[in-house]
Amino acid sequence: MSEIIHLYHTNDVHSHFENWPRIAHFLQKRKNLHQETGEEILLLDIGDHVDRWHPYTEGTLGKGNVSLLNESGYQYVTIGNNEGITLPNEVLSTLYDQAEFKVLVANLYNKKRIRPKWALPYFIHTTNHGTRIAxxxxxxxxxxxxxxxxxxxxEPFAELQKQLKAIHNQADFVVVLSHLGIHDDERMAAEFPEVDVILGAHTHHILHQGKMVGNSLLCGAGKYGQFVGHVEIELDANQTIIHKKAQLYDTNELEEAPNEDQWVENVRNAGEKELEDVIAILPEPIENDWFQPSPLPKLLCESLKEWTNADCAFLNAGLLLEALSRGPVTKGDIHRTCPHPINPCVTELNGAELKEVILQSRDEEWPHIQLKGLGFRGTIMGMMVYEGIDFVENDEGLIKKVMINGNELQADQTYKLAIPDMFTFGRFFPQIKRTEAKEYFMPEFLRDLLAWKLGKE
Structure with missing residues (x-):
């Protein structure tokens, strides 16, 4: 007698809860349908469900996300970089205390090389027909x-090899919850043909019918809950796969959930209520402008230099989405103004390298560039704001000298430059990306520095 198994998967929701009621409603209906026909169903999330840009996630430090996964009946999840590196150690250590699902993350350990108690490297799921799924x-x-x-x-491939050996002969087929990205998933399929299904994430790739690479079916459901992935696996009487296929359901085309707009508003309100603590009282508003010098980006840049004890600093004004009004300023106000999960970073450069970077930062096109990813949760770059950096221009308006704290920049001197960590990734500044001398300040975000500065002053 053959058996049909259904895997429903989400990934990279990033706390975009506007689609969540519809997803939960759809999954419940599918669960009822498959149970009525005696077919096995597994619900899985492949990481980055948590994203601290949303007030509900920020206010509950991710535990609200865990509650939503519980309520929707998820059985297995892995973590993404947003769960792993945007939460302090003590927060991630307790994030899944109330989880009603299993957290599978083979390559995470504590500093003593011991796997945390809430994380399993793998799990063997046995269906009602006795099929064993690793x-x-x-x-x-x-x-x-x-x-x-x-x-x-x-290293994930070394860890995967170890775990595949551990489960050898224990399972009828293997599914990997991979928050590695499409290119690593393709490599995984080529190097480990014993992996039957790879449920992918991280690079937000969309594979409408999946992608076969060797023996492995690769899957990916985009981002923000725009799609729900579905893998259907058919096995023969010997628990051998005879057919597997993938598809995506567009959440825009799914049936509306009851009162979904109200639910989305309620979740946001619940998060904002958690962020009502007052951190400062302003006698005057602090204005913000993306294209003209304004005090709020200047204040953030001052706090970046001061917090990191750097020689100089710069950042883009687009990091700040709103001004701050006169009167009480709450955690929620700061979060709404600077929602990005971006950390401070200090890089060491010699004077010649620093001058090159500073001059690159003055590109006239940059303020209007639309920016996505790298932790940035705004819309455009905005003008560059400097602290400890000044320019002496000639009569034609060309830069004659770069000054660091009032002294002319020296080509052979070493300087510490503080920046948002996103400038160390991507193609912004090749010189910064290449240098090994970088220190990331964690778990503080830029908004924590702004709150610290306001509270102090």
Whole structure:
């Protein structure tokens, strides 16, 4: 007698709860349908469900996300970099205390090389027909960031090889919950043909019918809950896979959940209520402008330099989404103004390198660039704001000298430059990306520095 098993998966929701009521409603209906026909159903999330840009996630430090997964009947999840490196160690250590699902993340350990009690490397799920499904979770290899937060992250392919050996002959087929990205998923399929299904995440890739690479079916459901993934696996009487297929359901085309708009508003209100603590009282508003010098970006840049004890600092005004009004300023106000999970970073450069970076930062096109990813949760870059950096121009308006704290920049001197960590990634500043001399300040976000500065002053 053959058996049909259904895997429903989400990934990279990033606390975009506007689609969640519909997803939960859809999954409940599917669960009822498959149970009526005697077919096995597994619900899985492949990481980055948590994202601290949303007040509900910020206010509950991710435990609200865990509650939503519980309520929707998820059985297995892995963590993404947003769970792993945007939460302090003590917060991640207790994040899943009330989880009613299993957390699979094979390559995460504490500093003593002991796996945390809430994380399993794999789990063997046995269906009602006796089929054994090995589920293994691995997460993206941001090892330096994990180490800064008191964790140890093993290289995921080495860990996967170890876990595949551990489950040898224990399972009828293997599913990997992979928060590694599409390119690593393709490599995984090529190097480990014993993996039957790879449920992917991290790079937000969309595979409408999946993608076969060797023996492995690769899957990916985009981001923000725009899609729900579905893998259907058919086995023969010997528990051997005879057919597997993937598809995506567009949440825009799913049946509306009852009162979904009200639910979304209620979740936001619940988060904002958790962020009502007052951190400062302003005698005057602090204005913000993305294209003209204004006091709020200047204040944030001052706090960045001061907090990190750097020689100089710069950041983009687009990091601040609103001004701050006169009167009480709450945690929620700061969060709404600066929602990004972006950490301070200090890089060491010699004077020649620093001058090159500073001059690159003055590109006239940058303020209007639309920016996505790298932790940025705003819309455009905005003008650059400097602290400890001044310019002496000639009569034609060209830069004649770069001054650091009132002294002319010296080409052979070493300087500490403080920046938002997103400038160390991507293609912004090749010189910064190449240098090894970088220190990331974690778990503080830029908004924590702004709150510290306001409270202090």
């Amino acid at each position: 589920l293994i979770g691995v997460t993206a290899y941001f090892h330096k960031f994990y180490e800064n937060l008191g964790w140890y992250l093993n």
